[in-house]
Amino acid sequence: MxxxxxxxxxxxxxxxxxxNIKPDGIYLDLTYGGGGHSMEILSRLDDRGHLYGFDQDKDAMDGAIQDDKFTFVHSNFRFIGNWMRYYNVEGVDGILADLGVSSHHLDDGERGFSFRHDAPLDMRMNRKSSLTAYNIVMEYPEDRIADILYLYGELRHSRRxxxxxxxHRTKEEIKTTGQLAGIxxxxxxxxxxxxxLxxxxxxxxxxxxGEMKALGEMLESATSILNQGGRLVIMTYHSLEDRIVKNYIKKAGHNKDDNSTDSLIFGKPTSILKDLSKGAVIPSEEEININPRSRSAKLRIAEKR
Ligand SMILES: C[S@@+](CC[C@H](N)C(=O)[O-])C[C@H]1O[C@@H](n2cnc3c(N)ncnc32)[C@H](O)[C@@H]1O
Structure with missing residues (x-):
């Protein structure tokens, strides 16, 4: 591939x-996709290092890197804690998550992720899961559809x-992306x-x-499996996701034995994650010109104390 x-x-x-890759470190790429980030991480590891690449989409697995220092895990990243136990990994040095869908999803004319192609209303990254976009459009109550459009799409006209x-669905079954876009x-x-649209x-x-739930669960597990000094690097593409990551970094694992000055004087608990990016890192104009998909990306970097 x-x-x-x-x-x-x-x-x-x-x-x-x-x-901040150490050649002998253990790293997780939680969103393997086409493996672009993974390849770069691998190129910086020596024989003592290892990279685990996760993706819940089987298409990503089909082209995965073949390398002794690399293991592909076909799974939702919600389960990283279980997987690390399975592989007897006690702690990792860095975790990368580049959230959302890949260009492959949007360009694939049959998976229903984009209104640019007329396809069945599917949108599942993991084609073994049961809920599809068709189920939402045809079966969810109106209020719930409106809430989803408002919360996850930030659409002002969500109720309308x-x-x-x-x-429309009471008159005709809405089966395809083209029908939905037309409505x-x-x-x-x-x-x-x-x-x-x-x-x-x-x-x-x-x-x-279930992206928001998976993100919350992943942040918890990721923080607990990071070694001290390990890095958490998360890239988001819309404001709700970015807010979740930002707030999580601010408050992660409030430490009960916290005796820091902030905590003692101001009663302000210290997060076990130190925010290294101080606000989100955004792509350069040059990158946006070459790759317009990067336009909405925001990167947050934290280190475990
Ligand atoms: C933005 S792409 C990553 C692209 C990758 N960094 C690259 O350079 O090619 C996101 C990938 O993460 C996968 N993904 C999204 N959410 C996931 C989750 N909860 N668990 C596992 N994989 C997920 C998607 O299937 C998709 O392939």
Whole structure:
């Protein structure tokens, strides 16, 4: 598999710098995708180091790197704690997560992630899971659809869009991305039509894949398996995800035995994660020009105390 056609890695240098790779360290790439970040991490490890690459999509596994220093794990990253126990790994030196979907998902005309292709309303990254976008559109109550569009798509017209979907589905089954786009598009401002349609699709995809829940669980497990001084590097593509990561870093694992000055004088507990990025790192204009998908990326880097 040729990595650039699968997915161009975003903020590659910034991620690698953030991981502060030790040649003999143990690293996790929780979102392998086309393996762009993984290849760069591997190139910095010697024979004592190891990289575990996770992806819940089998397509990523099909082209995975063959290397003695690399293990591909076909799993949701929610389960990293279990997997590390399985591999007898007691602690890791760095964890990278580049959240969301890959270009491969958006470009694949059959998986239903994009309104650019007419396809069944699916959107599952893991094709063995049961919930699809079709189930949401056809079966969820109107209020719940509206909440999903508002929360995960940040769409101001979420109630109107949900009402139109529900009205339409009583007359005709909504089976494809093309049908859904056709139902929703007339409600959107023409100038923003493509952007807002992308948000509708993003919102459904987040619900289908339980992305927020997985992110919360992953942050907890990742923090507990990091060695002291280990790095957590997380790249997000929309503001809700970024807020979750930012707030988690601020408050991670409030330490009960905390005797730091902040804690003693101000009663302010210290997070076990030290925020190294002090605000999110964003891609350069040059990178955005080469790879427009990177436009909304935000990178946060933390170190375990
Ligand atoms: C943005 S892409 C990563 C691209 C990768 N960094 C590269 O350079 O090619 C995100 C990948 O993570 C996977 N993914 C998203 N959420 C996941 C989860 N909860 N568990 C495991 N894999 C996940 C997706 O299937 C997708 O392949």
């Amino acid at each position: 040729d990595c650039p056609t699968y997915h161009i890695p975003v903020m590659l240098n910034e991620c690698i710098e953030g991981l 869009i949900a009402a139109k979907i529900v009205k 929703v598009a007339p409600l959107l401002n023409r100038e923003r039509e493509k952007k807002d 992308a948000r509708v699709f993003q919102a459904l995809r987040i619900e289908v894949n």
